[in-house]
Amino acid sequence: MGSVLAASSPSPPPPPSAAGSASPGVTMPPGFGMPPVPPAAPPTGSGAGKEQRAESLLPNPGAFDECHRKCKEVFPMQMEGVRLVVNKGLSNHFQVNHSLLLSTTGDSSYRFGATFVGSKQTGPAEFFPVMVGDMDNSGSLNSQIIHQISSRIRSKVAFQTQQQKFVNWQGDAEFRGEDFTAMVTFGNPDVLAGSGIIITHYLQSITPSLALGGELVYHRRPGEEGSVLSLVGRYTASDFIATLTLGSAGAHASYYHKANEQLQVGVEFEASSRMQDSSASFGYQLDVPKANLQFKGSVDSNWVVGATLEKKLLPLPLSLVLCAFLNHQKNKFQCGFGITIG
Amino acid sequence: MDLIRKHCAHMGSVLALSSNPGHQNWPFSKDPLPSRWDAHPAHWDRPPRWERRDGRLPNPGSFHSLHRSCKDVFPHQIEGVKMIINKTLSSFFKVSHTLHLSAVSPSYYRFHVEHLQSDDYSKDKDAPALIGEMDSSGSLNAHALLHLTERVRARTVFQSQQSQFVTWQFETEYRGSDFTAAVTVANPDILRESVILVAHFLQSVSSGLVLGGELVYHRGRAEEGGILTLAGQYSRPNWVATLNAGKGGAHASYYHRANKQIQVGVEFEASTRTQETTTSFGYQMELPEANMVFRGMINSRCIIGGVLEKRLTPLPATLIMGAFVNHRGDKLQVGLGVNVG
Numbered sequence: 001m002g003s004v005l006a007a008s009s010p011s012p013p014p015p016p017s018a019a020g021s022a023s024p025g026v027t028m029p030p031g032f033g034m035p036p037v038p039p040a041a042p043p044t045g046s047g048a049g050k051e052q053r054a055e056s057l058l059p060n061p062g063a064f065d066e067c068h069r070k071c072k073e074v075f076p077m078q079m080e081g082v083r084l085v086v087n088k089g090l091s092n093h094f095q096v097n098h099s100l101l102l103s104t105t106g107d108s109s110y111r112f113g114a115t116f117v118g119s120k121q122t123g124p125a126e127f128f129p130v131m132v133g134d135m136d137n138s139g140s141l142n143s144q145i146i147h148q149i150s151s152r153i154r155s156k157v158a159f160q161t162q163q164q165k166f167v168n169w170q171g172d173a174e175f176r177g178e179d180f181t182a183m184v185t186f187g188n189p190d191v192l193a194g195s196g197i198i199i200t201h202y203l204q205s206i207t208p209s210l211a212l213g214g215e216l217v218y219h220r221r222p223g224e225e226g227s228v229l230s231l232v233g234r235y236t237a238s239d240f241i242a243t244l245t246l247g248s249a250g251a252h253a254s255y256y257h258k259a260n261e262q263l264q265v266g267v268e269f270e271a272s273s274r275m276q277d278s279s280a281s282f283g284y285q286l287d288v289p290k291a292n293l294q295f296k297g298s299v300d301s302n303w304v305v306g307a308t309l310e311k312k313l314l315p316l317p318l319s320l321v322l323c324a325f326l327n328h329q330k331n332k333f334q335c336g337f338g339i340t341i342g
Numbered sequence: 343m344d345l346i347r348k349h350c351a352h353m354g355s356v357l358a359l360s361s362n363p364g365h366q367n368w369p370f371s372k373d374p375l376p377s378r379w380d381a382h383p384a385h386w387d388r389p390p391r392w393e394r395r396d397g398r399l400p401n402p403g404s405f406h407s408l409h410r411s412c413k414d415v416f417p418h419q420i421e422g423v424k425m426i427i428n429k430t431l432s433s434f435f436k437v438s439h440t441l442h443l444s445a446v447s448p449s450y451y452r453f454h455v456e457h458l459q460s461d462d463y464s465k466d467k468d469a470p471a472l473i474g475e476m477d478s479s480g481s482l483n484a485h486a487l488l489h490l491t492e493r494v495r496a497r498t499v500f501q502s503q504q505s506q507f508v509t510w511q512f513e514t515e516y517r518g519s520d521f522t523a524a525v526t527v528a529n530p531d532i533l534r535e536s537v538i539l540v541a542h543f544l545q546s547v548s549s550g551l552v553l554g555g556e557l558v559y560h561r562g563r564a565e566e567g568g569i570l571t572l573a574g575q576y577s578r579p580n581w582v583a584t585l586n587a588g589k590g591g592a593h594a595s596y597y598h599r600a601n602k603q604i605q606v607g608v609e610f611e612a613s614t615r616t617q618e619t620t621t622s623f624g625y626q627m628e629l630p631e632a633n634m635v636f637r638g639m640i641n642s643r644c645i646i647g648g649v650l651e652k653r654l655t656p657l658p659a660t661l662i663m664g665a666f667v668n669h670r671g672d673k674l675q676v677g678l679g680v681n682v683g
Binding site for chain 1: 422423443444445449663665667672673674675676677678
């Protein structure tokens with residue numbers, strides 16, 4: 001089952017957001033990132049004395065969306081109500097999951113998801129094509145197909161519906177060069193209405209630890225069109241990663257630090273010119289493998305304090321998740337727990 | 343009539359308080375399982391010290407605890423996150439801090455203190471004690487249980503909601519050899535000329551059968567009245583059946599201990615005032631090897647609930663997780679709790 005699990009999305013996708021129209025800058029639903037790729041690590045010292053071949057020793061910088069990912073993974077995910085997830089692997093290629101969510105605030109839902117992994121192997125834990133889909137009890141569908149077309153080109157097609165209406169349909173192609181990555185995404189192209197979003201990403205390794213790049217979003221609707229440009233810089237060291245995104249839509253800076261085997265820390269700062277506000281958050285992740293425990297905590301500048309505790313209940317293939325979030329400013333409290341089987 | 347309802351509701355909450363607040367932890371107390379568990383379950387936790395079981399009929403206990411063995415099987419509704427820290431300062435003095443973070447009601451911190459007047463307090467819920475509880479909003483809950491003589495007990499209860507007193511009652515109970523008689527004066531108010539007087543009487547008729555009654559007299563400025571309720575309880579070693587019937591309604595409960603691990607309770611309540619009836623089914627499952635107790639219940643109001651308590655050895659902590667679903671109203675309540683000490 002390892003191949004299926006490694007190639008599929010890291011966690012079941014959260015319920016689709018209520019927003020109907022795609023806004024500029026949004027590329028794909030959260031949790032639907034590309035399967036993990038080998039991390040961009042600086043070469044260990046084999047570059048010394050080989051300046052004439054320095055360019056070919058620059059590592060591929062990875063996907064554009066992965067820049068802030070490591071920092072975001074440290075933060076706990078808010079959850080409420082009771083959740084039961086049952087994962088069942090039917091074969092080496094096929095995995096199925098059922099998820100039942102009883103919610104205290106919204107509607108309860110049952111979701112069925114299936115993951116299919118093909119047999120074309122490109123890396124140690126990567127198999128293509130990958131097809132992931134899930135369906136809600138109200139009929140909302142989330143699906144994506146990821147395929148490696150050639151050794152350097154990977155493409156993805158994703159669809160998302162809210163009950164019977166399609167809210168998101170996009171296709172993208174990513175080219176991984178020796179030391180750069182370029183990606184083009186077509187979001188919600190609608191030939192009849194003459195609307196759509198085109199996003200291009202480019203990320204280039206300048207030195208083994210520094211990667212610079214940019215994102216250009218062009219959106220068009222009948223009557224208006226516009227574009228947003230943002231620049232990205234990422235510096236990777238042996239135990240920290242600092243990333244900065246600057247653009248006309250706002251700024252996003254994140255810092256990820258791995259203190260030791262057990263403790264990881266992340267600091268994030270976001271400013272949005274459209275909504276005219278900014279927020280800073282601090283999060284940490286504590287792993288205690290001996291106790292099969294993982295604890296994530298976060299503090300926010302919006303006076304939100306939250307924590308998640310995840311514990312594997314060996315010898316059963318059970319995992320228990322407890323979560324609580326407290327918003328001091330609005331005096332709101334949310335708690336939830338979940339069980340994952342399999 | 344509302345005063346009666348409030349009085350009866352408060353009597354219930356008074357009981358919940360005066361019974362050992364750590365009662366939920368009872369299966370995990372440091373004492374081994376009591377050797378009396380095979381005895382009549384109605385009396386197994388509460389025999390008075392002077393009771394003589396030499397062929398004479400046992401004392402039937404107090405009127406409030408008639409339905410207690412069935413009610414203990416049902417899970418308590420929990421909501422939000424609750425942290426309780428119990429600290430025993432000496433064999434007479436216990437203190438507990440409670441912090442409750444809730445999504446639907448205001449969060450609070452509560453301080454609870456117990457002073458016991460005898461140090462062999464194990465599971466006897468009516469041992470003499472002074473109990474006080476204060477909320478972060480200023481609400482006070484105070485009980486005093488005293489043994490005036492060997493057979494006469496007195497209990498005083500004061501409850502205030504922030505600064506206003508809602509309950510002040512005084513109860514005197516006489517425990518004879520095979521009967522119990524109690525008189526309670528609740529909320530006597532000279533200025534408003536209102537009072538509620540309750541008289542209880544329970545008599546052991548045979549070794550398993552207890553019969554009795556309750557007479558409630560309430561008087562307000564504009565009205566006065568009395569309600570008579572008859573009560574009967576039949577207990578065998580493995581089950582207890584209780585019935586209260588009167589003009590105000592009926593309350594029947596059946597408790598059954600299937601084996602060492604499973605206890606089952608069925609309850610039926612009917613009220614003539616609100617014109618509705620409720621039937622509930624509850625069960626309790628104990629797994630001492632796994633240090634776990636699970637209580638589940640289902641209701642005729644389409645409410646399903648379950649609460650799991652797990653002792654996290656070797657830490658002196660207990661983790662409580664529970665959820666209640668109201669299918670008719672489509673509402674869910676989730677709760678987590680940690681009891682330390």
